[in-house]
Amino acid sequence: MSDLTNIKKGSEIIGADGVHIGYVAKIEKHRIQISQDDLKVSPRRYISVGLIADIENGTVRLSANADVAITLED
Numbered sequence: 001m002s003d004l005t006n007i008k009k010g011s012e013i014i015g016a017d018g019v020h021i022g023y024v025a026k027i028e029k030h031r032i033q034i035s036q037d038d039l040k041v042s043p044r045r046y047i048s049v050g051l052i053a054d055i056e057n058g059t060v061r062l063s064a065n066a067d068v069a070i071t072l073e074d
Contacts, residue, residue, distance in 0.1 A: 030048060
C-alpha cells in the first residue's frame with residue numbers, strides 16, 4: 001500500500017484504466033471519501049485504501065478500473 005501521507009485533499013483519483021473517478025475529500029484510516037468534480041462531498045462515496053496502486057504527481061491511481069472501483073465502495 002502507498003504512503004497515505006502523500007495523499008492530499010483535492011488530489012485526483014483515477015482508475016487503472018485512466019478514467020477519472022473524483023477527488024479526495026477526506027482521508028480516513030482505511031478509506032478515502034470521494035468528492036465530485038466540483039469538489040463538493042458526495043455522501044457515502046468511499047474507496048478502500050487497499051485499492052491504491054500508486055500516488056504519482058499528486059494523483060491517486062487505483063489498481064482497479066473506475067467502473068469496478070466505484071462498485072467496491074467501502
